[in-house]
Amino acid sequence: MSLRLAFLSPVLCHGQIQTRAVPLGMQTATRNGKFLDYRNALRDELHLTLPGANLTLTEVGWHATKRLPAHSLAFVVPPKYVLTVSEALGSGAGHYINANARSLPRTLPRHFVLAMWILQQKHVASVRSLWTRWIAALPPLDRSTLFWSEEELALLDEPRLIASTSARRKALALEYESMVKVLLHEGGMEEDAGDGAITLDEYMWAVCAVTATALHFADDFPVLTPLTLRFKPSAAVETYEYGDESDPGAALYVSASALGRGAELTVGAAMWNDQLMLHAGYLWDDLRVAHTWLRLSGGERSASGAAEAARVALRAEANWTSPQDFALTATEMPSQMLPWLRLALMPASEVAHLQLNDLFEARNISLEREVVRTLVTALDRALGKFEHSIEEDELILDSIKMRKSLPVRTQLAVTYRKLCKQVLLQTRELAELHWESVRSKKSAGGDLPTTSTAKKKKQRMKAEHES
Numbered sequence: 001m002s003l004r005l006a007f008l009s010p011v012l013c014h015g016q017i018q019t020r021a022v023p024l025g026m027q028t029a030t031r032n033g034k035f036l037d038y039r040n041a042l043r044d045e046l047h048l049t050l051p052g053a054n055l056t057l058t059e060v061g062w063h064a065t066k067r068l069p070a071h072s073l074a075f076v077v078p079p080k081y082v083l084t085v086s087e088a089l090g091s092g093a094g095h096y097i098n099a100n101a102r103s104l105p106r107t108l109p110r111h112f113v114l115a116m117w118i119l120q121q122k123h124v125a126s127v128r129s130l131w132t133r134w135i136a137a138l139p140p141l142d143r144s145t146l147f148w149s150e151e152e153l154a155l156l157d158e159p160r161l162i163a164s165t166s167a168r169r170k171a172l173a174l175e176y177e178s179m180v181k182v183l184l185h186e187g188g189m190e191e192d193a194g195d196g197a198i199t200l201d202e203y204m205w206a207v208c209a210v211t212a213t214a215l216h217f218a219d220d221f222p223v224l225t226p227l228t229l230r231f232k233p234s235a236a237v238e239t240y241e242y243g244d245e246s247d248p249g250a251a252l253y254v255s256a257s258a259l260g261r262g263a264e265l266t267v268g269a270a271m272w273n274d275q276l277m278l279h280a281g282y283l284w285d286d287l288r289v290a291h292t293w294l295r296l297s298g299g300e301r302s303a304s305g306a307a308e309a310a311r312v313a314l315r316a317e318a319n320w321t322s323p324q325d326f327a328l329t330a331t332e333m334p335s336q337m338l339p340w341l342r343l344a345l346m347p348a349s350e351v352a353h354l355q356l357n358d359l360f361e362a363r364n365i366s367l368e369r370e371v372v373r374t375l376v377t378a379l380d381r382a383l384g385k386f387e388h389s390i391e392e393d394e395l396i397l398d399s400i401k402m403r404k405s406l407p408v409r410t411q412l413a414v415t416y417r418k419l420c421k422q423v424l425l426q427t428r429e430l431a432e433l434h435w436e437s438v439r440s441k442k443s444a445g446g447d448l449p450t451t452s453t454a455k456k457k458k459q460r461m462k463a464e465h466e467s
Helices: 033-046 085-089 094-099 110-123 130-136 150-154 159-186 189-193 200-213 273-279 306-317 337-345 356-360 365-384 390-401 408-443 454-466
Strands: 055-058 061-064 073-077 215-218 221-223 237-242 249-254 291-296 324-329
Touching (some): 033 130, 085 094, 085 110, 094 110, 110 130, 110 159, 110 189, 110 200, 110 221, 150 159, 150 408, 159 189, 159 273, 200 273, 291 408, 306 356, 324 337, 337 356, 365 408, 390 408
Antiparallel strands (some): 215 221, 237 249, 291 324
């Protein structure tokens, strides 16, 4: 999205470092030289001033110094300090990429271009700048699960994140072999950077720097700024592009809710805790940002007969599979989970004349009892696979309060698995509340309730199917 803005003065503040409660994985050391050097560069190059500033910079992000109204301008980043992929290709490591284009894939990942630009600035650039100081002051990125040992990954006790980490490592290792080494050996970047300076681990670090800090004007339009703003699904500010499309600036506006004094400016991103752990090396100890997965299976059924053929056809119409994975959150059940279970458990005699929309309503109390019972059993089974209970995890985390040492990665892993279990328990509670609602409606002689916002969900699903 592009906005036409009048002249806006940056309102970033280079105030004193403050001690604040911060999300796990992003706790940094106290005041240090690299951060102070970076903060001074922000002041000198962006001409930041204290009077009237409404933000303060700490080692873990930007915080409001006063209440910022909803939809108000938080700050702007001038075009000079917004680096697009095209601009990265035109400078820094882009020279190596362009000179060796024939030896590289025709389509380059955007994170690769930006990561190589960061590495060129870190290892080759001879002039110190705000960019090089920002790179030097980045928070620890080796807390990403990309860098964890097998023993540390096992502490997560959650197969999906472990599998995602393994797949990401393999993908980045392939990029290193097929693209980074081309620039190092054929392009001469290794000679300029120093022998052995840009290893696979160093490339993964640079990719994490991109995925942990890049702002997005659109899903496929990442840009770098010399600022570190953390991501959260329920973010405090939203990012907009302004100015010339070929040389854009970034304007950050407070979201629909006002930002209170002392609150952190977080940026919206479709990344939950598992993705933050992988791509940025931190998480939020907040159930609203936690999610986990539940796999449901409809069992093995013979596809012969009209009824089972109708079941298969409805599943295909809804784009469902069996087994099916559902992403769980602590606030509501997935919109298609109960309908999926109704189809899977419905007797064959009732399936033949069923319409897809019928699955989004609790029409039969006996079936609904079986649906909820099956869901609760699956949730209990998922909880039973964890080696530690929530209470045991909390005891481990409480050791921090007792000033006992606990490695940061262990702290992250224990917090992550605790939140996963809490989401499963919350979903169990939501399922039981749904059953209580169904039963009370039936007892009162009224119609059985539809699933939450069923009408909207059915309309959305129909639109998705038609598209």
